[in-house]
Amino acid sequence: MKVFSLLVAWGLLAGMGQAWAADNGADLSGQIIAHLGQVPERAQPFHEQKDMAALTHPLLSSGVLLFHRPAYLEKNTQAPRPEKLVIDGSMVSIQRGAGSVHNVPLSQSPALALLVTTMRAPLEGDMASLAHDYTLSAQGDLGAWTLNMVPLSPQAVHLVRLVVLKGRNNAIQSLKIVQANGDVQTLTLDP
Amino acid sequence: MRPRRKPGVLAITLAVSALFAVLVFLNIPLRMDMAGFLPKGHDDGTRFLLREVQGGVAGTVIMLGVEGAPEPELARLSLGLHAALAGDSQFVSVLNGVFATDQAEALRNLLFEHRYQLVPDNSVRKLDALALGQAFSNVLDGLDSAAGSILSDALLRDPTNAFVQTVRALEPDVRVRVVQGVWFAPDRPRALLLLRTRAPGMDLARQARVEQTITTAFAALHPGSARLLMSGPSVFAVSSAAGMRRDVDMMALCSFVLVVGILYWRFRSLWVLAAIGVPFLLSLSAAMLVVRLAFGFVHGIAFGFGMTMLGVALDYPVLLIGHRDHGEGPQSTLHRIGHSLRLGVATAVLGLTGMVFCGLPGLAQLGVFAAVGLVVAALVTLHIMPGLVVAADLAPYVSGPSRPLAVAEGWRRYRVLACLPVMFCAVALWRSPPLMDTRLTALSPLPEETLRLDDSLRRDLGVPDSSLMLAVSGQNAQAVLEREEALAPVWAQLQQKGALAGVQEAARLLPSVQMQRSRASQLPPPAALQVAIAQAREGLPFSATAFDAFVADVARARQMPPLLPQDMLGTPVGAAMAPLLFARGGQWFGLVFPESVKDHQAVERALAGQSDVLVLDMRREVDSLSAYHTGRTLRWMAVGSALAFVVLLVGLSDAGRMFRVIAAVGAVQITVLGAFALLHQPLTLIHLIALQFVLGVSLDYALFFARSQLDAEERARTMRTLLTCNAMTVLTFGLLAACQTPLLREIGITVAFGVALAMIYGFLLAGQRPNIGPPDRP
Numbered sequence: 020m021k022v023f024s025l026l027v028a029w030g031l032l033a034g035m036g037q038a039w040a041a042d043n044g045a046d047l048s049g050q051i052i053a054h055l056g057q058v059p060e061r062a063q064p065f066h067e068q069k070d071m072a073a074l075t076h077p078l079l080s081s082g083v084l085l086f087h088r089p090a091y092l093e094k095n096t097q098a099p100r101p102e103k104l105v106i107d108g109s110m111v112s113i114q115r116g117a118g119s120v121h122n123v124p125l126s127q128s129p130a131l132a133l134l135v136t137t138m139r140a141p142l143e144g145d146m147a148s149l150a151h152d153y154t155l156s157a158q159g160d161l162g163a164w165t166l167n168m169v170p171l172s173p174q175a176v177h178l179v180r181l182v183v184l185k186g187r188n189n190a191i192q193s194l195k196i197v198q199a200n201g202d203v204q205t206l207t208l209d210p
Numbered sequence: 211m212r213p214r215r216k217p218g219v220l221a222i223t224l225a226v227s228a229l230f231a232v233l234v235f236l237n238i239p240l241r242m243d244m245a246g247f248l249p250k251g252h253d254d255g256t257r258f259l260l261r262e263v264q265g266g267v268a269g270t271v272i273m274l275g276v277e278g279a280p281e282p283e284l285a286r287l288s289l290g291l292h293a294a295l296a297g298d299s300q301f302v303s304v305l306n307g308v309f310a311t312d313q314a315e316a317l318r319n320l321l322f323e324h325r326y327q328l329v330p331d332n333s334v335r336k337l338d339a340l341a342l343g344q345a346f347s348n349v350l351d352g353l354d355s356a357a358g359s360i361l362s363d364a365l366l367r368d369p370t371n372a373f374v375q376t377v378r379a380l381e382p383d384v385r386v387r388v389v390q391g392v393w394f395a396p397d398r399p400r401a402l403l404l405l406r407t408r409a410p411g412m413d414l415a416r417q418a419r420v421e422q423t424i425t426t427a428f429a430a431l432h433p434g435s436a437r438l439l440m441s442g443p444s445v446f447a448v449s450s451a452a453g454m455r456r457d458v459d460m461m462a463l464c465s466f467v468l469v470v471g472i473l474y475w476r477f478r479s480l481w482v483l484a485a486i487g488v489p490f491l492l493s494l495s496a497a498m499l500v501v502r503l504a505f506g507f508v509h510g511i512a513f514g515f516g517m518t519m520l521g522v523a524l525d526y527p528v529l530l531i532g533h534r535d536h537g538e539g540p541q542s543t544l545h546r547i548g549h550s551l552r553l554g555v556a557t558a559v560l561g562l563t564g565m566v567f568c569g570l571p572g573l574a575q576l577g578v579f580a581a582v583g584l585v586v587a588a589l590v591t592l593h594i595m596p597g598l599v600v601a602a603d604l605a606p607y608v609s610g611p612s613r614p615l616a617v618a619e620g621w622r623r624y625r626v627l628a629c630l631p632v633m634f635c636a637v638a639l640w641r642s643p644p645l646m647d648t649r650l651t652a653l654s655p656l657p658e659e660t661l662r663l664d665d666s667l668r669r670d671l672g673v674p675d676s677s678l679m680l681a682v683s684g685q686n687a688q689a690v691l692e693r694e695e696a697l698a699p700v701w702a703q704l705q706q707k708g709a710l711a712g713v714q715e716a717a718r719l720l721p722s723v724q725m726q727r728s729r730a731s732q733l734p735p736p737a738a739l740q741v742a743i744a745q746a747r748e749g750l751p752f753s754a755t756a757f758d759a760f761v762a763d764v765a766r767a768r769q770m771p772p773l774l775p776q777d778m779l780g781t782p783v784g785a786a787m788a789p790l791l792f793a794r795g796g797q798w799f800g801l802v803f804p805e806s807v808k809d810h811q812a813v814e815r816a817l818a819g820q821s822d823v824l825v826l827d828m829r830r831e832v833d834s835l836s837a838y839h840t841g842r843t844l845r846w847m848a849v850g851s852a853l854a855f856v857v858l859l860v861g862l863s864d865a866g867r868m869f870r871v872i873a874a875v876g877a878v879q880i881t882v883l884g885a886f887a888l889l890h891q892p893l894t895l896i897h898l899i900a901l902q903f904v905l906g907v908s909l910d911y912a913l914f915f916a917r918s919q920l921d922a923e924e925r926a927r928t929m930r931t932l933l934t935c936n937a938m939t940v941l942t943f944g945l946l947a948a949c950q951t952p953l954l955r956e957i958g959i960t961v962a963f964g965v966a967l968a969m970i971y972g973f974l975l976a977g978q979r980p981n982i983g984p985p986d987r988p
Contacts, residue, residue: 069353069354069358069359071353071362072753072755072756073353073362073366073752073753073755073756073757074353074751074752074753074756075751075752075753076751078353078354080354094356096356099354100351100354102355102356104356104357110390110391113355113356113357115351115355122388122389122390122391123391124289124390124391124392126289130360130361131357131360133360134357134359134360178360196359198359198360198362200362200363202359202362204359
């Protein structure tokens with residue numbers, strides 16, 4: 020469980036991001052986010068791939084992603100090793116395997132807070148939170164779109180190089196996060 | 211034909227006395243701290259440690275509890291308080307499980323960089339192939355986790371988890387559970403916060419502002435049903451000072467109103483009030499002056515008690531005026547009561563010996579204040595009052611026999627019945643003698659439930675209660691840190707035996723330079739590390755360069771200059787170290803607080819060989835102190851009572867009267883003690899002192915009752931006057947029962963009860979019907 024301890028140890032001493040004015044343009048990206056936010060609950064199987072410079076081959080995992088309003092997101096990894104990540108309001112709890120549950124308030128871990136924003140804010144249609152950390156631009160149309168999120172807040176710049184969301188209408192197909200160190204994490208959601 | 215009243219002299223005397231009193235009061239401020247009621251230490255070492263405990267940083271700790279609402283709501287309040295207080299410059303630190311984020315970036319980098327020198331656990335520095343193989347599997351598992359991607363760099367740089375262990379070792383040892391990310395008491399729904407203030411604990415004005423800030427912040431969170439609990443030395447100091455101030459103000463005002471009311475009701479004359487005002491003002495200001503000269507300051511409690519003593523000190527002028535008949539000359543009243551009055555003063559003052567000589571400065575002040583007040587009031591009554599009273603022709607409003615008095619006198623026929631409660635109490639006393647409580651906490655001006663709350667908050671938050679503390683010293687900070695590290699095996703052994711849970715010391719926050727060097731030397735050289743990594747990597751999907759940053763960190767750690775205390779200045783670690791490591795007069799000191807000590811003796815035995823370690827065992831200090839003071843008080847009580855007996859023997863020279871007086875006084879003591887036994891109230895030093903005071907006052911009454919009176923009129927005068935005196939004493943001491951300061955409350959209850967009994971038994975047992983005995987001595 021050391022990764023969670025590290026999360027806490029890192030977070031407890033980490034600085035907080037600064038407030039940035041949200042840019043609420045009524046462009047395509049705004050429409051996409053608004054569309055996504057209209058779905059009150061979702062349950063979708065996912066596949067995840069992590070490509071890391073430190074590793075000779077990618078890490079693969081799969082499970083189910085659950086979302087419901089308000090502000091509840093659960094990433095239930097089933098293979099290769101069960102893990103349950105629950106983001107509920109401003110609390111995150113992580114349980115790996117049969118280990119104990121770790122609770123981390125978002126206010127304590129800015130890195131985790133950014134991850135939560137990246138994953139949950141699009142599902143909530145929360146443009147304000149997204150615009151706080153990212154500059155959004157979109158290609159395509161509402162039927163098939165690609166949303167590029169370039170980090171804006173110092174916290175986001177520090178951790179992330181680029182986030183790409185792909186989808187159709189109000190469904191997300193994939194979420195790709197390019198870390199600041201070049202590692203890539205790709206989450207594919209099965210329809 | 212009455213002589214014309216000439217109250218001019220009286221008015222002038224009163225004005226002079228008032229001027230004197232005003233001058234004294236303006237120049238002698240009252241002190242409200244508790245220092246006079248705390249032990250001072252038996253040698254230089256313990257005195258030094260006690261000063262550090264009371265005035266040092268241990269005094270700046272404030273513990274908060276929030277309870278009375280569901281846990282999520284309590285967590286919200288805890289987070290809200292943290293947010294409101296963490297940014298306030300009045301606080302050095304605000305902890306609730308969520309860590310403050312300011313100044314943290316720099317500290318985080320410092321700790322991460324120096325992790326291999328700081329981390330106590332040697333196993334994280336064991337970087338061989340086997341240990342690394344295990345560590346790398348954990349890293350892989352971490353990378354696989356949902357949180358892994360955001361922390362991948364840190365995981366790869368620190369595979370053995372040295373940073374987490376370093377931070378963990380710095381965290382206070384709390385016995386809390388974490389609910390929604392914040393601290394909760396382990397056994398009840400109570401959110402906990404631990405604060406440290408910038409202001410010293412004894413700076414009452416600034417501490418009062420700190421409390422104001424906390425309560426305001428709490429109220430601003432709309433707590434609803436939730437309650438805020440606050441504890442800590444400074445909270446005690448502020449609340450007991452405020453409580454004392456309220457008590458003293460209440461006493462001053464209420465005693466004054468009561469005494470004036472009773473006197474006016476009895477005499478219906480403002481001139482009588484003016485006349486009694488003279489000994490009142492003079493005795494109060496003389497007492498202030500003497501206490502100031504003898505002790506260097508006047509404590510608020512002494513003053514409050516002094517106001518109460520009004521009820522007794524004013525007995526003398528009241529007795530004088532009450533026994534005077536209109537038109538009598540200056541000496542004729544004194545002729546009748548002077549002898550009994552002198553005896554009464556002598557016995558009342560002798561009743562204070564226990565208090566004066568108990569050795570505790572706080573209590574001794576009460577005794578000296580009261581004794582000086584009594585003597586001055588009596589002297590003024592004997593030497594200044596007669597002239598004034600006669601010039602103004604003051605006498606009681608009613609005098610002579612009356613029906614109610616006659617009825618009361620009739621009751622004396624059944625006085626044998628008075629023996630029943632006395633015998634009942636004697637039996638109760640014999641069957642279950644009251645327990646002696648020699649703990650000094652019984653003297654503490656703090657209510658017991660406050661101490662219990664403090665205890666439970668300290669236990670949960672792991673705040674040492676300074677009941678046992680140690681100090682080591684050295685030429686410089688490094689010498690102190692090394693000395694503390696040398697003690698580590700002693701603590702480890704005691705911890706293993708369960709004698710204590712751990713220790714709080716500076717060396718745990720920042721190891722000595724020597725220790726950091728020796729830890730760095732445990733790290734393998736880069737080439738050996740590379741070989742170990744290559745071996746450990748086998749069978750795991752890590753690339754060849756995956757741990758390059760880790761190798762670089764270890765190589766740097768081997769060469770890095772160790773961290774010094776000054777590097778920590780301005781960080782939370784520096785703030786935590788400040789109270790534990792400091793210089794005093796060119797010498798450096800380190801304080802060590804053992805936590806949750808279960809076996810004091812084992813700790814003391816373990817330290818027996820360490821002659822340079824100063825040990826302060828507060829409990830032993832307090833116990834020996836209390837036993838010493840109780841013994842001393844008992845001795846002086848015996849001396850005082852023996853002297854009072856001698857005074858009686860010489861003064862009364864009549865075996866019959868002597869017997870009656872002693873019977874009345876003895877009955878009072880037996881009944882009061884019996885009541886304690888029946889109520890299972892353990893006897894403390896305070897009760898002993900109060901009992902001796904009751905003895906003095908009951909002797910005073912019995913003496914007046916036992917005077918052989920010339921006629922029924924004199925008997926009636928005595929009855930009325932003593933009733934007045936008694937009402938004043940019972941009511942003013944009864945007022946003390948309403949005080950928040952336990953010390954004053956206990957004295958008040960005991961004395962009021964005892965003095966009321968003294969009146970009854972004095973009347974029934976010591977009294978003498980007129981024209982029975984021979985006339986009073988000339």
